[in-house]
Amino acid sequence: MFLKHKIFSRRKFLKQISLTAVMACSVGFSGAYAAEPEKEELKFGFIKLTDMAPLAIAYEKGYFEDEGLYVTLEAQANWKVLLDRVIDGQLDGAHMLAGQPLGATIGYGTKADIITAFSMDLNGNAITVSNDIWKQMKPHVPHENGKPVHPIKADALKPVVEKFKDDGKPFNMGMVFPVSTHNYELRYWLAAGGIHPGYYAPAKGDVSGTIDADALLSVTPPPQMPGTMEAGTIYGYCVGEPWNQQAVFKGIGVPVVTDYEIWKNNPEKVFGVSKTWADKNPNTHIAVVKAMIRAAKWLDAENNKNRPEAVKILSQSNYVGADYDVIANSMTGTFEYEKGDKREVPDFNVFFRYNATYPYYSDAIWYLTQMRRWGQIAKPKADSWYMDIAKRVYRPDIYATAAKELIVEGKIKATEFPDFSTEDGFRAPQKHFIDDIVYNGKKPNDYLKEFKIGLKGKDTVN
Numbered sequence: 001m002f003l004k005h006k007i008f009s010r011r012k013f014l015k016q017i018s019l020t021a022v023m024a025c026s027v028g029f030s031g032a033y034a035a036e037p038e039k040e041e042l043k044f045g046f047i048k049l050t051d052m053a054p055l056a057i058a059y060e061k062g063y064f065e066d067e068g069l070y071v072t073l074e075a076q077a078n079w080k081v082l083l084d085r086v087i088d089g090q091l092d093g094a095h096m097l098a099g100q101p102l103g104a105t106i107g108y109g110t111k112a113d114i115i116t117a118f119s120m121d122l123n124g125n126a127i128t129v130s131n132d133i134w135k136q137m138k139p140h141v142p143h144e145n146g147k148p149v150h151p152i153k154a155d156a157l158k159p160v161v162e163k164f165k166d167d168g169k170p171f172n173m174g175m176v177f178p179v180s181t182h183n184y185e186l187r188y189w190l191a192a193g194g195i196h197p198g199y200y201a202p203a204k205g206d207v208s209g210t211i212d213a214d215a216l217l218s219v220t221p222p223p224q225m226p227g228t229m230e231a232g233t234i235y236g237y238c239v240g241e242p243w244n245q246q247a248v249f250k251g252i253g254v255p256v257v258t259d260y261e262i263w264k265n266n267p268e269k270v271f272g273v274s275k276t277w278a279d280k281n282p283n284t285h286i287a288v289v290k291a292m293i294r295a296a297k298w299l300d301a302e303n304n305k306n307r308p309e310a311v312k313i314l315s316q317s318n319y320v321g322a323d324y325d326v327i328a329n330s331m332t333g334t335f336e337y338e339k340g341d342k343r344e345v346p347d348f349n350v351f352f353r354y355n356a357t358y359p360y361y362s363d364a365i366w367y368l369t370q371m372r373r374w375g376q377i378a379k380p381k382a383d384s385w386y387m388d389i390a391k392r393v394y395r396p397d398i399y400a401t402a403a404k405e406l407i408v409e410g411k412i413k414a415t416e417f418p419d420f421s422t423e424d425g426f427r428a429p430q431k432h433f434i435d436d437i438v439y440n441g442k443k444p445n446d447y448l449k450e451f452k453i454g455l456k457g458k459d460t461v462n
Helices: 002-025 050-060 079-087 099-106 131-140 158-166 181-192 222-230 245-250 275-280 282-304 307-314 324-331 361-373 383-393 396-408 444-448
Strands: 041-046 070-075 093-097 114-119 125-130 172-175 199-201 206-211 216-219 236-240 253-258 269-274 334-336 342-344
Touching: 041 050, 041 079, 050 070, 050 093, 050 269, 050 282, 050 307, 050 324, 079 093, 079 099, 079 114, 079 269, 093 099, 099 114, 099 181, 099 269, 099 361, 099 383, 114 275, 114 282, 114 383, 114 396, 125 131, 125 181, 125 222, 131 158, 131 253, 172 181, 172 222, 181 216, 181 236, 181 361, 206 216, 222 236, 222 245, 222 253, 245 253, 245 324, 245 334, 253 334, 269 275, 269 282, 275 282, 282 307, 282 396, 307 324, 324 334, 361 383, 361 444, 383 444
Parallel strands: 041 070, 041 093, 172 216, 172 236
Antiparallel strands: 093 269, 114 269, 125 236, 125 253, 199 206, 334 342
16 A cells, blocks of 8 residues: 555545646646646445446545545445435545535535536436336327337326225335436426326425425335336335346336437536535545546547446446346447347447536526425425535536646647636526526526426415
């Protein structure tokens, strides 16, 4: 270990000399350079999903080492354990659900100040139903040339859910965590088809999320989704890969819609750290973000040419641990719905293009609107409140510092990042939702008013 540290320190020293020389010759040199990390030994957590890939690639390709960091990656049992270990300092940071830093900051669940300066990916999830439910849905799905027309809307599921209700049976579905993207995407899809996914009422002690629900959503850890559905405990679920394709390979279910079809190029996971850790280790944090940006670029380089190698890495038991073919089925530019119905979906997993790694305030605000819509935020909030929380949690300033160092080092071109001189942290109003409702992150309350199902204005859960 001592030798390893000496190697890192020497590498960092030589790198600093080189970087300073490069910057001194650059136009507009401001005198900044990559500072020595405060902490070299780091432990990061992740859940066994393909979108943890930036962490694995940053490790395997030596990008962490290039920044003088000695990193250990450790799979976690579930999202709650992962968050708790970041909060108590057992983990220096982690692959997180986008809603986790936001939920923790506003005090939904465990109260803690968690921030993110790096968005790990876009898209990557899907909604899968059991073979029996698909058989009941199929007559309500439009077909063309013998194949279902996509995107498949929840309108096709509604008569199935209504029959369950008429028979006095609950219609159970799984998602991975109450503040997960999967929860909000599943709720969004269901509600767009007229199926009420239920409200939360934390002020009344009801955090089941099933008040007034037509479909009952409950938490299931990602790797357990296929088995739980096969056992009949749930009839469908929303999860990240490879656990939708696993259902196809096992012949137990059909992915009916991807999150790319629910919201084109939606933000998915983030890399989260505690604010205390970030304040104590600012240089280390920048170094981590630099390594992960490079990993994300590698993953998307030259039209995904590196994906087969990435799949081989992820299939290792210490990372995702699923079969190569299962992971490749979605990560190499295709996605298989009904068995044998494999389609081209080149953007199912996006790690770098479309400014995927940039932590947009508007992304944070969308998740906050969904927390409000379903009652996790029990009382109305002014538009300014949404902006204030977004700025507390999402840190594009840290991201920009890391990106600028990479530009000066010649590792990534300035044109591959947002224009930091004009970027305000808001994507242009987004139109590509399955219900055609336009999202403008600068007007969250106006956005909430557009939905037929969900809380808005002064609404509360009775």
